[in-house]
Amino acid sequence: MRLFIFSLVVLCPHFAMAQSNTTVSLVSDPFNEIVREAAKISGIQLRGLVSHGAYTDDGAPPQFSVILPQSWGGGVFCMRVVSSDGLYEAENTYQIPSTWQGGAAVLDYPTSTPGRLAALRPEEIAISSANGACGDTSGEIAVTFWEGAQVADSVSLLINAFRAEETYLYFDDEPSIPDIKCSVSSAAIRASFDTICTIPAALIRGRPVEATILPIKNGELGREVSVILHLGAAG
Amino acid sequence: MRFSQLFTIRSGAWILAFITPSLALVVLISILTGGISSSRSFLVEANTTGMSVQFSGLNNAWPLGRATICAPLDRPKRENARGTGPCDERRYTPSENDDLLLEFPDGSSATVLVQGNGGLAIQVSGMSLFGDNTRILVARDDWIAVGAMVFSGQAVIGGQMGSGQQNILLDGRFEVRETSSFSLGGRNRIEVIKSGTLLRGEQASISESGADTTVTGHITWSDNRRSMDVVIVSLPGNTALSLGHIGGDQVSSIQPDWIDYALASPTLVALTLVLSICIGAGQLFFTATSYLRKTNRTSETTTTEGQ
Numbered sequence: 001m002r003l004f005i006f007s008l009v010v011l012c013p014h015f016a017m018a019q020s021n022t023t024v025s026l027v028s029d030p031f032n033e034i035v036r037e038a039a040k041i042s043g044i045q046l047r048g049l050v051s052h053g054a055y056t057d058d059g060a061p062p063q064f065s066v067i068l069p070q071s072w073g074g075g076v077f078c079m080r081v082v083s084s085d086g087l088y089e090a091e092n093t094y095q096i097p098s099t100w101q102g103g104a105a106v107l108d109y110p111t112s113t114p115g116r117l118a119a120l121r122p123e124e125i126a127i128s129s130a131n132g133a134c135g136d137t138s139g140e141i142a143v144t145f146w147e148g149a150q151v152a153d154s155v156s157l158l159i160n161a162f163r164a165e166e167t168y169l170y171f172d173d174e175p176s177i178p179d180i181k182c183s184v185s186s187a188a189i190r191a192s193f194d195t196i197c198t199i200p201a202a203l204i205r206g207r208p209v210e211a212t213i214l215p216i217k218n219g220e221l222g223r224e225v226s227v228i229l230h231l232g233a234a235g
Numbered sequence: 236m237r238f239s240q241l242f243t244i245r246s247g248a249w250i251l252a253f254i255t256p257s258l259a260l261v262v263l264i265s266i267l268t269g270g271i272s273s274s275r276s277f278l279v280e281a282n283t284t285g286m287s288v289q290f291s292g293l294n295n296a297w298p299l300g301r302a303t304i305c306a307p308l309d310r311p312k313r314e315n316a317r318g319t320g321p322c323d324e325r326r327y328t329p330s331e332n333d334d335l336l337l338e339f340p341d342g343s344s345a346t347v348l349v350q351g352n353g354g355l356a357i358q359v360s361g362m363s364l365f366g367d368n369t370r371i372l373v374a375r376d377d378w379i380a381v382g383a384m385v386f387s388g389q390a391v392i393g394g395q396m397g398s399g400q401q402n403i404l405l406d407g408r409f410e411v412r413e414t415s416s417f418s419l420g421g422r423n424r425i426e427v428i429k430s431g432t433l434l435r436g437e438q439a440s441i442s443e444s445g446a447d448t449t450v451t452g453h454i455t456w457s458d459n460r461r462s463m464d465v466v467i468v469s470l471p472g473n474t475a476l477s478l479g480h481i482g483g484d485q486v487s488s489i490q491p492d493w494i495d496y497a498l499a500s501p502t503l504v505a506l507t508l509v510l511s512i513c514i515g516a517g518q519l520f521f522t523a524t525s526y527l528r529k530t531n532r533t534s535e536t537t538t539t540e541g542q
Contacts, residue, residue: 160398161399163394163397163398163401163402164399166368170313188485188486190395190397191482214311216323218350218356218401219322219370221311221325221326
């Protein structure tokens, strides 16, 4: 009986949110997160577009928010969270209301391990919010904020370059922006991503841009991969 | 006659009674000090496809002979063609050198990788002569003609495992050697306190108080065309072997303790053997003494009764 009342108390707000027409709602049920004891390495190259707040190891549940463009309204997006060591993964689909005007949305993130997430340092977590349902994303990615103000000062693109010696990031449509040389992640265990590219400040809060990632491995230029980055509410 | 015999045996027993606990104390002390000893050397022998070194000191030079130098361009030229040479010309400007001597200044670093064709690719940084990330390619025959490449500095064998890694430790072993506290016969005894094997895909380095420490070592070609053999030896100190594994959340540190010392030290085994002989002999002496004393008393009684 006590369990029944508890379930009602816990679940009711979720149902209420799902009904709402103006807020972004969590579609995945149950909430899909994996906390495993051994690393699994995904074949996905793009692991996150993140703006980190100040690191505080206070054990409080982390707060995630994402700047969703107006054009994504009425659709779904997939938010994927992975830790650098590959021991934490979460992949969940969220519904965006059709009346969405563009802007920041705080995401419902009912994690079972808030302490573990809170203990991750900025270089140890990658979050990607990509347009489309999980497993069927379109190659467009929106900046996600972790534990920070929703105005991005610095945004990082986190990728798994499969141990490339060097990785470059190009913005071919933005001639004024120089190409970026990415750096190897400073995380102790680089199982799920190994490279971090800092997005130029001039692009932050602007219109969507196409970024081309070029890995150089064993002295040879690799295959270029393009992705559209949503760094502001426009588009 | 009987009394002098008894006296000798009794004094022998007393000597042994003194020696046995002293020896036990020596064994105990050497176990405990062995466990906390800070003058051990790690030796690592590995067969690997790659390794990296940060050089220290002024004695690091590799006479490479014939080599191709791929000097990096400021920025990759994506629109250009790759070219047919050994270096990707969209990223590097190639040049040939017939008599290359690589002299590594203190603090410079190199990553050495065995290529698919059996040759070497050495990527250097921190050198005044070459820009950072310059690749130096040495064909396998030229490498064999050069011979061993010796280094001193902080070395890491293999890279952190992950999909796409090409710097892979294939197989290896390690030993911890220590000079025994007992230099019997005026010679220093070198003892192997701990040994073990390295697994494929591990990343091995030698550390002291948490940071990579200076080692000396050499790189030689392996019969397997896809790898090279590396040996590194740490300077004596309170060193540990750091091993990175896939799936591990941190680097594991291997360091011998008093249990390894008690189990593996030949000096201790010898001391324990001597100790057990002493205990056995002591037991024998005491039994003999008490038997003789008893016999003596009986014969004295018999004599008294006889009178």
